[in-house]
Amino acid sequence: LSPPAWRAAAWLAAVLAVAAILMPMADMDGLRMRLATPDLRIAALCAGLTAITAALAAFMTSVPGRSLRWGLLPLVPAAFWVGASGLGCLRGWLAPGTTPADGHAMEGCFAFLVGVSLPLSVLLVVMLRRACPLHPNLTAA
Template sequence: MENPDVTSDPRSHEALIDRLGTELVPVRRLLPPWLRTAGWLLLVAALAAGLLMHYGAEPMLRRWSATPDLAWAGMGAVITAISAAWAAFALAVPGRRVAWAWLPLPGALLWIGASGLGCLRTWIAPGTEVAGLHQTADCLTFIIAFSIPLSALLIVLLRRACPLRPVLAAVLIGLASAAASASLLEICHAFDSASTDLLTHALAVAVVVAVNAAMGGRLLGKA
């Protein structure tokens, strides 16, 4: 690249094309983004099934019927996880519209909005059990512990594709895996949402998104 005399010669393109031609081997085409998303969600579903077997669905359903906004928040987290992962897989294919990046927005709004309502619970219904500092730390550990393997898998899958915008891809990966682990947390959450709880979620999401974005430059960069 340093020598303009070589690269501006059209014959050097021929030489490169010839070299690439000799290196050509048949490749297996990538599956469509929705199928690859489904593959990743399968792992999340397996984890959810494991947690449900251990904890049972009963405490979760009881908590949800007592505080419907928590159910909405959980639903929002699930939608965010699915849509963010789908958007990441779609955007990893060159030529797809960047508008895909907006796909997780409605889910994220529902998730954050409904959890935000939970914050007000302390004032609306002071009787409910509020997360202590110890439980909050557990929450954070849980989300991050689940996010790391989920992110790692997404990164491996996306590296097979071609994320032309690595930072955007990393943000979507972070959002998808944080939302997925927050959804999983719903199953074994022992207490109702409170401001400390929401703050923990926000912090965990921020940590995962930031780490992913910071590493994205190198992890997904030269695609």
């Protein structure tokens, strides 16, 4: 197997390729408006950092002899992601003039997230299948 960092970089390259393919379909004005809201901007940044650190942790923990502490790497950005997502309840106070998303917008967002993350998750599993983690639950998490 290639070194874990190289495999993580390859997976992240696939993520960037998917993003490049989907970018022309994105509502850039809506994206700019959402990223202007502090809680959504922080949540988006931390979600990206969680993905990067979780991929690196998965590949690192899939190699026998690597420290199990790699599994802790995504916890800090994930905690900030959850915290920033929770700030949406305070959006009227944080960014006056904005409102939480309605049910229809949330359905579209959920469908998009599942549609993008499912193939990338399958790719991650395929890339990890030849590894021999001593703690497979940690690698899977």
